[in-house]
Amino acid sequence: MKPIWFVALGVMLCAGCGGAPALENLLQTKNGPLGYLYDSEKVSEKQTGTVRIGSVIVEDVLPQTTSVTEQSGFMLPLLVVNVWKYDYHSQLGHSQLTNDYKTFIKDSFVEELKRSGKFSYVDDQSAMEIDLKIKTISMTAPIRKTGNVIFLLYAVSFSQSYYAGPAEALITADAVLKKDGTEVFTQQFTGVGKTGVLQGRNLDIADFTTAMIEALSLSVKNLHENIVREINKI
Amino acid sequence: MERFIQQLLLIFPLLLLSACNAPARYILVSEGSAESYRTYRENADQRFVCLAQADARNNSGLLALRKQSDIEEYERTRTDRHDPVERILFHLIRKDYSKARDVLQQHDAIVPQYLRTLLHADLAYEADARNPAKAAQLIKQYQDAFDIQPCAISREIINLRIRQVRYLR
Numbered sequence: 001m002k003p004i005w006f007v008a009l010g011v012m013l014c015a016g017c018g019g020a021p022a023l024e025n026l027l028q029t030k031n032g033p034l035g036y037l038y039d040s041e042k043v044s045e046k047q048t049g050t051v052r053i054g055s056v057i058v059e060d061v062l063p064q065t066t067s068v069t070e071q072s073g074f075m076l077p078l079l080v081v082n083v084w085k086y087d088y089h090s091q092l093g094h095s096q097l098t099n100d101y102k103t104f105i106k107d108s109f110v111e112e113l114k115r116s117g118k119f120s121y122v123d124d125q126s127a128m129e130i131d132l133k134i135k136t137i138s139m140t141a142p143i144r145k146t147g148n149v150i151f152l153l154y155a156v157s158f159s160q161s162y163y164a165g166p167a168e169a170l171i172t173a174d175a176v177l178k179k180d181g182t183e184v185f186t187q188q189f190t191g192v193g194k195t196g197v198l199q200g201r202n203l204d205i206a207d208f209t210t211a212m213i214e215a216l217s218l219s220v221k222n223l224h225e226n227i228v229r230e231i232n233k234i
Numbered sequence: 235m236e237r238f239i240q241q242l243l244l245i246f247p248l249l250l251l252s253a254c255n256a257p258a259r260y261i262l263v264s265e266g267s268a269e270s271y272r273t274y275r276e277n278a279d280q281r282f283v284c285l286a287q288a289d290a291r292n293n294s295g296l297l298a299l300r301k302q303s304d305i306e307e308y309e310r311t312r313t314d315r316h317d318p319v320e321r322i323l324f325h326l327i328r329k330d331y332s333k334a335r336d337v338l339q340q341h342d343a344i345v346p347q348y349l350r351t352l353l354h355a356d357l358a359y360e361a362d363a364r365n366p367a368k369a370a371q372l373i374k375q376y377q378d379a380f381d382i383q384p385c386a387i388s389r390e391i392i393n394l395r396i397r398q399v400r401y402l403r
Contacts, residue, residue: 033370037377037396039389099370210400 020088023143023205024068027090030209033099036108036221040116040228051119051231052126053110054178058102061137061171065093066209068143081150088143092169092212105134105220112224118232128184130231131176137219141167141212143205164208165197169219175227177234184234191223255303260327260356262297264290265385274300281356281395283326284385289319289346296323318344322353331360351379359395363402372399 073086094101109132114121119128147160171191177184193215198207257276265287274282290297295312299305305328314320318341325334335357342350355375362368373396380392 032366032400033373035370035373035396037373037380037389037393039380039393042381098366207401214397214400 019073019086019145020068020070023088023090023145024066026205027066027068027209028093028096030206031096031098032210032213034097034101034104034213034217034220035099036217038108038111038115038221040112040225042115043118046120047118049119049128050122050126051113051117051128051130052122052124053106053113054129054131056106056109056132056134058105058134061134062094062097062101063091064095066096066212067091067093071142079151081148083146083148085144085146088145090141090143090208090212091139092141092209092216096209097213101216108220109224109227112221112228113231116225116232117228127180128231129178130227131178132227133174134171135174136170136172137216138170138172139168139212139215140170141165141208141215143208161200162203162205163197163199164203164205165199165211166194167208167211167215168192168194169212169215171216171219171223173223173227175230177231179234185230187230189223189226189230191219191221191226193218193220193222255301257301258299258305258327259329261300262290262293262323262327263385263387264297278398281398282387282391283323283349283352283356284383284387284391286346286348286384289349292317293320293323296320296327299327319346319349326353326356331357348379348382348384351375351382355379355395359399363399369399 068088068090071087071089073084075084076082110121142165144163145160146163147158149159150157169192171193173189173191174186175189176186195211195215195218198205198211257280259280261274261280261282263274263282263284265284267290274280285293285297295308299308308324309328312324318337322334322337322341322345325331325337334353338345338350338353338357345353355372355378358368358375359372363372376392376395376399380388383392385391
């Protein structure tokens with residue numbers, strides 16, 4: 001048997017391999033902080049009245065580790081032309097975050113209240129008090145792997161591409177605003193953050209971790225802005 | 235074969251010329267300029283600094299520097315080498331970040347605040363962006379610069395900077 005056939009057989013066996021666990025390992029190599037630009041319109045002249053935060057409860061809404069699960073896929077071993085396509089779903093784990101997400105959610109909410117809230121933010125005694133409870137963070141972060149191997153008699157062609165994204169994070173929270181002990185509103189708020197698609201042969205799939213962190217950051221920003229906008233309606 | 239080599243020899247200087255005349259990394263744009271910075275954007279690494287109208291008027295020569303050849307031409311005809319703001323910006327455009335940092339430190343009080351905070355953040359980025367531990371600090375520096383920028387396009391420009399901090403490897 002000619003050596004080329006050993007190579008061909010090897011490539012055929014390995015084609016499309018390195019699935020979910022390999023992707024998971026790659027995504028776990030990258031980490032970064034949650035963070036965003038506060039670019040909402042600043043309210044410099046505050047109205048009469050103050051607001052404080054009663055409580056911010058963030059349940060364990062993010063898993064510890066980043067994971068990848070295979071959703072669907074196929075491989076067609078047609079000897080001369082071998083084609084494969086796999087779809088994965090990834091989920092960001094908090095071990096990829098270099099800052100504590102619970103602290104970040106609380107601190108950034110305070111910052112947003114100070115910045116765009118029409119009432120002055122105070123730490124202690126206040127007429128208005130807001131309680132926030134983060135209930136869920138869900139993430140849609142698809143990765144698609146496609147590839148092919150073509151065997152000719154003395155040549156082998158191999159091609160594999162990844163398409164990752166868009167990473168989309170959805171955060172859900174309950175907010176209760178009280179004024180002088182009386183409930184003003186109890187409402188569920190959501191925040192959405194979305195980033196673009198990463199694709200190409202030279203794609204470093206670990207960058208998708210950064211995209212998921214960015215999407216989560218933007219969803220937190222969107223959530224806070226939505227809550228502050230509602231408070232400003234009072 | 236000879237013909238192929240001849241053609242290659244003809245193309246080679248053109249390729250060399252285009253490689254030498256790379257787009258500038260830092261491009262200055264002016265507040266209220268009719269053209270968006272997007273007009274000048276040639277690659278993802280480019281960074282834009284938007285000057286207030288008065289600073290743009292004082293440094294109008296720097297606004298036109300888009301390519302390496304423009305920078306060389308400007309350097310040949312440069313007259314005012316004593317204005318600290320012009321010196322800092324020119325060092326920045328030439329990618330001479332250590333000199334830009336030195337002049338900025340010497341003349342910190344003269345440089346307008348909006349520009350000073352942005353330049354401090356940009357120079358910190360050039361020094362530390364590859365250190366993931368510095369990412370949160372860099373985002374904070376850009377946040378500090380954001381609120382005092384005179385240009386409407388600063389929102390996009392600084393958001394782009396933050397994305398560059400995130401994705402740089």
